[in-house]
Amino acid sequence: MKWIKVLIGVIVLSVAGGAGIAVGMNMKEERPVVYSDPAETISAPEAKKEEPVASYTVNKEGGxxxxxxxxxxxxxxxxxxxxxxxxxxxxxxxxxxxxxxxxxxxxxxxxxxxxxxxxxxxxxxxxxxxxxxxxRTMDVKAVIVSDEKESMKVEANGTTKSFTKGHFYRLDRDGYRGSLKGVPVELDLDEHDKILSAELDDEFLDGYDD
The missing domain is CATH 2.40.50.320 (Copper binding periplasmic protein CusF)
Known part of the structure; x- marks a missing residue:
């Protein structure tokens, strides 16, 4: 019977050893693998280079x-x-x-x-x-001093001048029926300084309507 006990002991040890090896292999397989791949290394982004900003100025015309x-x-x-x-x-x-x-x-x-x-x-x-x-024509802003049949006298920047009316002269009053003296006006002149047309100032007419 002694040899039977020895045989049983060998079998137990063999089973225990196999289980130990299996457990060890499982632990080895489940252990997370840590590695360093140069291709996947993430570095901090480079600082963005500041582009030079042009200095702009705005002139009277908006450009x-x-x-x-x-x-x-x-x-x-x-x-x-x-x-x-x-x-x-x-x-x-x-x-x-x-x-x-x-x-x-x-x-x-x-x-x-x-x-x-x-x-x-x-x-x-x-x-x-x-x-x-x-x-072909030019615009002149002024204030009416007097209005005659053949001419109109106006003042601008302290200077007074009388302009002759052209053959097809017309005055756009836009409904205004009051006196023309002292009223702002815009004249359309030709190359001979003749008035082709005249139009009363919009801001003045807006105030008159009110």
Whole structure:
């Protein structure tokens, strides 16, 4: 019977050893695997480089410029002298001014060719002409001093001048029936300073209606 006990002991030890090996293998399989893959390494994002921001200034006309330019001013008048370097413009209420022409000066002569005697709308920066546009008529804002059959006397910026009415002259009163003296008006003049039409100021008419 002794050999039977020995045999049983061997079998028990064998079973216990196998179970131990199995448990060990299971534990090995269930243990999380930790590894470092260079391809999956996540690094902190690089700091975004700041793009230089352009400095803009807004001029009187609403346009933007990347450099601080003098204020753009606008005027209308008749060309009295013109060459490759300069243009001289006379104004309805007297006086004239000469502007420099450069390769940056923009000329729009769709209405009429730019030449002496033509009406223009001119935008200038200092003494330099920035843009020149030819016109068939020009607008003048003033205040009526007196209104005659053949002419109208108006005042603007302290200067008084009488303009002759054109053959087809008309006045747009827009329902206004009061006196014209002291009323703001906009005149449409031709190249000979004749009034083609006149229109009473909208803001004045709005106040009159109230």
């Amino acid at each position: 933007q410029s990347k450099t601080a330019n003098p204020v753009i001013r606008e005027t209308e008048g008749k060309v009295t002298a013109l060459d490759k370097q300069s243009i001289t413009v006379s104004f309805p209420f007297g006086g004239s001014e000469t502007f420099k022409l450069t390769n940056q000066t923009v000329v729009e002569d769709f209405s009429l060719p730019l030449k002496k005697g033509v009406l223009v709308e001119l935008k200038a920066s200092g003494e330099e002409a920035v843009k020149i546009e030819t016109e």
